[in-house]
Amino acid sequence: MTTIGVTIPRATRSSTLDRILAVVRLHFINPKGFIWLPLAIMAFIFLVNYLVWLIIFATVTAPAEQADVRQGLQYSGASLFIFVYMMVVAVQAINLTFPFAQGYGVTRRDFALGSAVAFVTLSALFSILWTALSLLEDATGGWGLGGSMFTAAYFSDGPWFERFFVYLAAFLFFVFIGAATAAAYVRWKAMGMYVFFAALTVAIVAAGAIITLTGSWPAVGEWLAASWPVGIALWSLVPTLASAALGYLILRRATPRS
Amino acid sequence: MSEVIDVRGVTRRFGSVSALDDVSFEVEENTICGLLGRNGAGKTTVMQLLTAQDFVTTGSISVFGENPVENPRVLDRVCFIKESQRYPDDFTARHVFRSAPWFFRGWDAAFAESLIADFRLPVDRRIKKLSRGQLSAVGVIVGLASRAPLTFFDEPYLGLDAVARHLFYDRLLEDYAEHPRTVVLSTHLIDEVSNLLEHVLVLDEGRLVMDLPAEEARASATTVTGAATAVEQFVAGMPVMHRDSLGGLLSVVVGPLNSESRDAARAQGLEISPVSLQQLVIRTTDAPAREFEASA
Secondary structure (H helix, E strand, O other): OOOOOOOOOHHHOOOHHHHHHHHHHHHHOOOHHHHHHHHHHHHHHHHHHHHHHHHHHHHOOOHHHHHHHHHHHOOOOOOOHHHHHHHHHHHHHHHHHHHHHHHOOOOHHHHHHHHHHHHHHHHHHHHHHHHHHHHHHHHOOHHHHHOOOOOOOOOOOOOHHHHHHHHHHHHHHHHHHHHHHHHHHHHHHHHHHHHHHHHHHHHHHHHHHHHHHOOOHHHHHHHHHHHOOHHHHHHHHHHHHHHHHHHHHHHOOOOOOO | OOEEEEEEEEEEEEOOEEEEEEEEEEEEOOOEEEEEEOOOOOHHHHHHHHOOOOOOOEEEEEEOOEOOOOOHHHHOOEEEEEOOOOOOOOOEHHHHHHHHHHHOOOOOHHHHHHHHHHHOOOOOOEHHHOOHHHHHHHHHHHHHHOOOOEEEEEOOOOOOOHHHHHHHHHHHHHHHHHOOOEEEEEOOOHHHHOOOOOEEEEEEOOEEEEEEEHHHHHHOOEEEEEEHHHHHHHHOOOOEEEEEEEOOEEEEEEOOOOHHHHHHHHHOOOEEEEOOHHHHHHHHOOOOHHHHHHHO
16 A cells, blocks of 8 residues: 555444444334234234133033033144244344345444344243243133133143243244345345245255155154153254354345345 | 545456446545446445445455455444435334434434434334435435444435435535545436535446546546637547537537647637536546547
């Protein structure tokens, strides 16, 4: 260089923590879409379910049949929407907030770390709430009717920390899978999605083929039944962490395009 | 003198297309630099590379003396406002202005408030519902109030009316005088900003075709007007960038003229006038102008 370049005074430098926290705050600045709206939807679904339970128990009066119904209510999918919803939240957070943060001069690394902190925080908040609701559901004998929403058969009916862990693992799984998918979209646009879903389809078919050809379906079934739900929740951390790492690697060379 | 931006031999290819082809230039600290050129000339690509949103294919870029890629020391001091900026879903302008200070240390909230009033921006309306001009105003306000030491405006005022554009020019100049910083501005409205610019970079099809202080750029071409025969005689042998004839009158754009040539022209009854920056850019990025560039 022939001239003296401008260097950066130390005083204006920010700490890594400041920058990551700024990204976390950016994600949480408008909580309407990912806290209040899903809670409102949840409340509505609960209300509708409650009415359905009332109607059922008003018509089914024999005690034996009522017990049968309660058994069936265990397989409620009413609260499962929240996981798909959070996946969409993560997709939006990456797809729209990434180009925005880039305009603010946020590095991809700080954005990825800040987003991960935001996602874990959000997952933890919902897991706490869902755990509390499941305990309440138990305490009230299924809201006084034997209904199931938060203690549905898919979740843990163990102690509170076990329930919390299963919920948390489920939220993290969906959020980070969503984030990694969105990162692929941000980087490669539609072509990235074609390749991603083609690869996913092939992987699922291949896994199915291997299990079928080796005659391992019973073993898989036994394993699922034996490790449900805590063992599965533990295992889900593997794809969750892989998605988080992959998402960051993909984002590292992504360019926000209009 | 010190440069804030140093671009050396930068090429950016997308597949087989060269968006930028061996571009080199420097931008000095605390200047307003115009990045001009036609659509697709590579202006946005340059800005994306300088702000580390995109990556060079070959060549090197230094901003504040360092490579900007994933470099918070550089990016902390940079603000990039582009016409096509996307915002998170359901954001209002208020969300934008509330979060901006977390990222721009120099953010001046009072200045932002006064700009919001100036541009009459509805801050509680969702950004999706804003008009094109209001959307541009959001970017312009962030760009000005952030007081980033290096601010990029890429076509910042699409849809802004003449009053709002002049408001932008006025506020930019006022604030720039009080808080000197480096501004890189790309625009199509060259004549409007020509008084603002201290330096001019012109890109054409990915190549840098002009890199001059604005004063020199303006002096780099001259219009000679008069009777056709007299003009033809006068410009004989000079590379001609453009000619316009109307009846017996001829107007020709040629390179810079020294004072003797000017006197000689005037003695022959010819009129000598400066070329506007816009004219100059049009001439330099026109196909026939290539010969002129090659010979200049």
